[in-house]
Structures are given as C-alpha cells and as structure tokens.
Amino acid sequence: MLRKPPSPDNGPGQDPQALALNALGWVLGDSDRAARFLALTGLTPEDLRASLNSPATLGAVLDFLRAHEPDLLAASEALGVEPAVLAGARERLGA
Template identity: 45%
Template sequence: MRAPRRDRSSTGVEAGRDLAVEALAFIAADETRLERFLAVTGLGPHNLRRAAADPGFLVSVLDYLAADERLLVAFAAESGRRPEEVMRAFEAMRGPPPGAEP
C-alpha cells in the first residue's frame, strides 16, 4: 500500500478526470476486474480506448467504483487516498442532480 498523497485531494473536474483515468488503469491492471467492468459496460478491448477519451465515460468509471464498496476501498488504498476523496471527485465530475437548485 502506498503512502497517502496529500496533494491530490482536489475535487475539481480536472482532478476528477485524472482520478478517473487512474481508476480505469487500476481496473485494467487486474484481469478479473477488467472482465467484469467490460461485461457491465458492454465495452470491449476494441473500443475501450475511444470511450476513455469521453468525459462522460470517465464519470461512469467513478460511478462504477462508487457502486462497489470493496472496489472503491481497494482503489483508494492502492492510490493512497481515502474513499471519501474518490467520492468527492465523483460528485464534482457528475455535477448537481437533475432539477437541483443552483
């Protein structure tokens, strides 16, 4: 396990994108995790790179992590973050819920 990274706690959209790319690499680094991710998303190795260039897809990567607590905790530990930091980045990228007051 890596030491916590204090300089990566930013929750801005750009930081969220960077975190989502890191999360995608984390998922892809393990064959079992990657197979499940591809099965859930309907993607394949042939179109994963193209999808990763879409900011909406990157939000879905963090959504995927948020939906699986064990995966979220494993990613947070691997990346030296707290799960709450990952969730704040997800919320920043996702934006307010539809119909929310500004």
C-alpha cells in the first residue's frame, strides 16, 4: 500500500513550536548569527532564556529567518524541512 507523504501542516515533526525551538538552536549555533539575532530582536541572553516557550519569542526566531533568505534556506536544510514549512510555522504559532 502506498502511503501519502505527510502534509507540512500536520506531518510528524512539523509542530510549529518544535520547529521554532529547533530553528533557535540553529541560530544560536553560530556566534555571529546569534549576536545578530539578539541585536535585531533587542533580547538579552537572559531575556531569551526566560522566554524560550513564549509564542512571541518563538515568532521572533522565525521572523528573523524569514527576513534573511540565506539563513532561512540554510536553517531549513540543517533541520531537514522545506523552507516553506519553516517560514509557514510563523503563522501556525498564533503569535
């Protein structure tokens, strides 16, 4: 029996919060990129730690990637998801 591939909206591993947290890990994996993220969002490392599960913070991570296509493409490749799925997670967060 042939299986239909999961859709980006409801497939396994496509939870928008999980995607955003994984994307944050990718962003923070490079010190220059992490510094740019903190500078653009105005977050301090302490603020970031305190608000990791906040939809606003997770949305800021995805907005950061969507605003710079090379980062979006690199993060998507590193996380094994299509760029549209990663970018679309922003709307699904509901923040």
